[in-house]
Amino acid sequence: DTGVSQDPRHKITKRGQNVTFRCDPISEHNRLYWYRQTLGQGPEFLTYFQNEAQLEKSRLLSDRFSAERPKGSFSTLEIQRTEQGDSAMYLCASSRDRFIHEKLFFGSGTQLSVL
Amino acid sequence: GQQVMQIPQYQHVQEGEDFTTYCNSSTTLSNIQWYKQRPGGHPVFLIQLVKSGEVKKQKRLTFQFGEAKKNSSLHITATQTTDVGTYFCAGHRGSQGNLIFGKGTKLSVKP
Numbered sequence: 001d002t003g004v005s006q007d008p009r010h011k012i013t014k015r016g017q018n019v020t021f022r023c024d025p026i027s028e029h030n031r032l033y034w035y036r037q038t039l040g041q042g043p044e045f046l047t048y049f050q051n052e053a054q055l056e057k058s059r060l061l062s063d064r065f066s067a068e069r070p071k072g073s074f075s076t077l078e079i080q081r082t083e084q085g086d087s088a089m090y091l092c093a094s095s096r097d098r099f100i101h102e103k104l105f106f107g108s109g110t111q112l113s114v115l
Numbered sequence: 116g117q118q119v120m121q122i123p124q125y126q127h128v129q130e131g132e133d134f135t136t137y138c139n140s141s142t143t144l145s146n147i148q149w150y151k152q153r154p155g156g157h158p159v160f161l162i163q164l165v166k167s168g169e170v171k172k173q174k175r176l177t178f179q180f181g182e183a184k185k186n187s188s189l190h191i192t193a194t195q196t197t198d199v200g201t202y203f204c205a206g207h208r209g210s211q212g213n214l215i216f217g218k219g220t221k222l223s224v225k226p
Contacts, residue, residue, distance in 0.1 A: 031212070042121075042203050042216035043158060056212050091157060101146045101207050103160040104214060 002026065004107035006092050012113045013082055020078045021110045025094030032075050033104060034067055035091040043091055049075060050097065082114045118142065121204060121217035129225050134194050136202050136220035138187040144206035147180050147187040148214065153200040161202075194224050 005024040013019050025032050030051050035043035046065065048056045051072040064082075069075040079086055089109045095102040120139045128134050138147065146165045150158035162171055164180035164187065171178045177190040187204055201219040208215070 033212075033214070035216075040218070042119075042205075042218045045213040045215065048212040050212070058213070100210055101148075101163070101165075101214075103148060103163060104150075104158075105160070106157040108157050 004092055004094050004105050006090075006107040006110050008110055009108065010111045010113075012115065014115050015084060016081055018078065018080045019082055019112065020076055021090055021092075021112075023075045023077070023092030023094075023107060025074070025092070026105055028096070029094035029105070030072070030097045031095045031102070032069055033093040033095075034075070034077050035093065035106075037089045037091055037109070038087075046077075046090075079112075082112075084114045087112055087114045119204060119206060119215050119217040121220055123220055124218065125221050125223075127223045127225065128194050130196060131193050134191040134198070134222055136189050136204075136222075138189075138204035138217055140185045140206055140215075142208055143184050145184070145209055146207055147178075147184075148205045149178060149187075149189055150203045150205060150216075151200050152203065152219070156200075158203060191222075194222070196224050196226055198222060199224050 007022045032049040034046040037043045047067050049069040052069050064080045067077045089111050091109045093104040093106045095104050118141050122137050148163045149161040152158045168182045169180045175192045179188045201221045203216050203219040205214045205216040
């Protein structure tokens, strides 16, 4: 396994700007997840893909957030019109799909700071 | 918001002491997973429990899943400095794909 790769590792942006993050899952992992984590909190689920299909999306996710996985491989997470409350670590994870519930492999995350 | 509660939020122990963290869900879970996150790192999978009342051991770590599948615990015997980190429980509800995490228990170990 080459591991889950996320880019960039850090992003500093001004309020109101758009940002996009990329996640490359472990090859042959069909499931891909996006989570958000703030200091002292557990990872908070954002959305989940099975291949290219976005199967679940958190109700907490505003319309400013959108995620894609066009070819069922890498995924992007875009945040439009960023707000200071969006500052967090954005974690991507992937898993196999042999069973209903599989263990997740997390990437190192993208730390977003909105000024 | 998150529906899986973990206590305590922090635990400071002397090296060699035991440590336990507890996880409670407001609803029945189909499974429990435990992850460890080292300072500055990302969550790393430790174990999964699926059956009611299941107990699994990994060296000094003992994991339990409650009979009602609403609670779980992680017990570490004779802690070491390498055990430092935040321990998260997480579970699925039914066949839903989103894995719900607790807020974690941060363990510090004094040598």
